Amino acid sequence: MTTRVHRLPDDLVNKIAAGEVVERPASVVKELLENALDAGARRIEIEIEHGGKSLIRVRDDGAGMGADDARLAIERHATSKLRQLEDLESLVTHGFRGEALPSIASVSHLVLRTSEEGASEGTEIEVRHGVLVHARAAGHPRGTTVEARDLFGATPARRKFLRADSTEASHVAEAVTLASLSRHDVGFTLSSGGRRMVDAPPTSGLGPRVFQLFGAALLDDLVAVEGGEGGVRVTGLVTRADRPAAGRGTLRIYVNGRAVRDRGLARAVTEAYRLAGAGDRRPEAFLFVDLPPSLVDVNVHPAKVEVRFADARAAWLAVERAVRGALSAGARNAAPRAETGRIEAGRYAERQADGSAVAAEPWRLDFGTTEPAADGTAGAAPGSGPERPERLILVLGQHRNTYLVASDGDELLLVDQHTAHERARYEAILQRLQGRTVESQRLLAPLVITLPPALRAALEDQAEVLAALGFDAEPFGGDAVRLASVPTLLHGRDPATAVAALLSDYLDREAADWAVSTARERLAATLACHSSVKAGHPLPREAQQAIVSGVFAARHPTLCPHGRPTFVRLPREEVTRWFGRVGWRRQ
Ligand SMILES: Nc1ncnc2c1ncn2[C@@H]1O[C@H](COP(=O)(O)OP(=O)(O)OP(=O)(O)O)[C@@H](O)[C@H]1O
Ligand SMILES: [Mg+2]
Known part of the structure; x- marks a missing residue:
């Protein structure tokens, strides 16, 4: 030997x-x-x-x-x-x-x-x-x-x-x-x-492998990348430009078969989306960049998770153009997929559209006010009024579909519609968790969804909290999870996507700074985040008013659970000074 x-x-x-x-x-x-x-x-x-x-x-x-x-x-x-x-x-x-x-x-x-x-x-x-x-x-x-x-x-x-x-x-x-x-x-x-x-037996390509690991719903959203220039070949799968960004995607980039972290290439991907008119988003991407080994230095990081290119710009351009090409080819270029007999996440929306699933009804929480749904529609919610005496805060309008301009008669307030909604919603969820009165919506037929391994681990680990939040989800063998109920809060959203987005956000943010500490609070915060109105959404006046009243009725109105501010005040004196109206007479 x-x-x-x-x-x-x-x-x-x-x-x-x-x-x-x-x-x-x-x-x-x-x-x-x-x-x-x-x-x-x-x-x-x-x-x-x-x-x-x-x-x-x-x-x-x-x-x-x-x-x-x-x-x-x-x-x-x-x-x-x-x-x-x-x-x-x-x-x-x-x-x-x-x-x-x-x-x-x-x-x-x-x-x-x-x-x-x-x-x-x-x-x-x-x-x-x-x-x-x-x-x-x-x-x-x-x-x-x-x-x-x-x-x-x-x-x-x-x-x-x-x-x-x-x-x-x-x-x-x-x-x-x-x-x-x-x-x-x-x-x-x-x-x-x-x-x-x-459980991923040997298979014939990247598409089937993605299917094994993540299920058909994700695969349906992907488009094949096939391109390259200047001796750099770029292949893989990325989120199609016409798919809504369901939370933050994960970029998985390989250089000559090694998974690497490379900010430059990551930026090339986001730039490709921007140039393709798909906006500022972080897609799901599985990208393989291949080039002659002599043009990449792998000897720069002990765990080899970083590399150095002889010509970083060439690599950047090759990736940006290949991804952009894939995005513009769009629907013509669907990702190869494997056969499946399962009901997959993406199907739910279609089933809903024909009215066979739960009817659309705005969900509500007792903020004592009209509570807008995540899509901006207002729902008439009876409920009891907030206990504390409240100064009337009047919404004047919406700015850039993101901020609400309001006045309490004295000061001007600029409210972030997402973080404000999230804060109120978060407190309401916690309150309901305490009283064990979180509302759960039973699905007409249980859904079998597939979750990637990391998310399944989180799901199993946080089973108790998730159950308290209104999820009825249990392992269903292999990568499958059986979903029978979801929180009423998530009503109207594709439950499978919502569950995946919720868990991945929860994991993603675990390392980040939190204004809240227990796993229970963090999951509640993530649920609040996912069920709140997003920035960039036009809202009807009642919804704007509901959000503003909601956040000022909250116990801790100033920060969202992730620690971002919910509003800023423009003090009267300040505004007065801007216009040179100093002195009482000129106010
Ligand atoms: N699973 C395995 N099957 C066969 N040979 C192995 C296996 N694992 C390790 N070896 C042998 O042991 C050697 C030492 O492995 P080790 O991982 O420590 O170093 P390496 O793979 O050569 O380099 P690196 O530290 O960069 O991983 C390898 O070069 C290989 O010859
Ligand atoms: Mg080794």
Whole structure:
């Protein structure tokens, strides 16, 4: 058996982007997936417990390692993928630093079992937090299994930085999602606590893979990108220009097969939407940018999530034009999709349109006033009046379909229609949560929707709060979720899209600064946000008045739950001064 793994010479080691690659369970999973893919695996199974904190297991059917290679593999700077720096210019593997396995072994209890094709026996290596326990012969089918337990168990300070199990599981799910999008020909499964989160058998293209991971509703909204120039090829799928932006989309960009964060390319995508007349939005995008390896430097970030282009402008232009081309081709270019027998999210709207589903009726809350629906229509809501005595605040009009100009007889008020509505709505939801009187709307027929893995994790983790908020949603096997009721607040919206947008927003904002702290409050805030009128919507006068009265009747009227202001006052003296009316006589 020839030894293929070797230690890199020191001078080469010094030229390789150094740094910590293990930040959280998802980073371990990312590295192990890349190793499995580099080893030519066709099927990869991932299991985690407690979000990966107590166990991460990645099993592949790749080439495996002989005993000597396996022993070397856990040493620092030992790799089979690079011999000299120039090799980076023609690199086809994910790995090249020889750092991932030893890094993982130094912060976990690692057991690696592996066997090569035709070998009579396999090898087992055990390392506890950096200390080799044993290396011995052991049975294993061709391929490799790496188990990392008790992550950061010996470094409590680092363990402290890990988030809730569900959050870590979501990050793991995203790592698996990213890898599986880059290699649709490889099968991936992910189980968390025995529950299947990803089930993506090998398939024939990106479209079917997106279908496996996200369901048909998303796929229906995508258009194929196929283009490029100047030696840069750009392919993938992006949200069609004519689809309403359902929350903030996720840009997943790959450069030569590596998922990267690249602000420049992200901006190229948004610019393409703007130029295509699709406005200022952040679409869903799965983009693969391919160019000769000699024109991209992958050796700039330890976890290789950033790259440097020899000609960044060429890459930018290629992406912008390819996406713009796809958007203008629009409907002619529907994304390839797989067959499905499921009722998918996008279908709901159609079913509603023919009147078979719940009738449109504006939802309402007891603000003691007319409560506008998210689409701006006003609904007559009886309800009791606010308890506190209220100064009459009169709405004068709407500015740029976004701000409400009002007067309390003394001061001028500029009210943000979205954040103001959101604040009032948020307090009402919390109040109802407390009294367990959140209104829920039973769907005529339960919907089976598909949710991406990360969102499913959030859904399961927050099941109790979601139930209290009026969602009746339960796992339905695989990536399916059965939705029987939604909060009445969301009435009139496609429930599947609403659920997905709500959860992704909730996860997205988890890291952000919140004016509210518990998961329950944050979900209530996200629900409030999604059920409030948006900026840019013309509103009838009654709706404008309802929002303004609503926010000034709120307990904490000044900020929305995400901490943005709801209104500003223009003090009388200020206005007076602007017009040179100083002195009482001239007021
Ligand atoms: N799943 C696997 N199957 C076969 N060989 C593997 C596997 N995982 C690791 N190896 C071998 O062990 C070596 C060390 O892996 P490690 O991830 O530490 O470094 P690398 O992949 O070479 O570089 P990087 O640190 O950039 O990931 C690899 O070069 C490869 O030869
Ligand atoms: Mg590696």
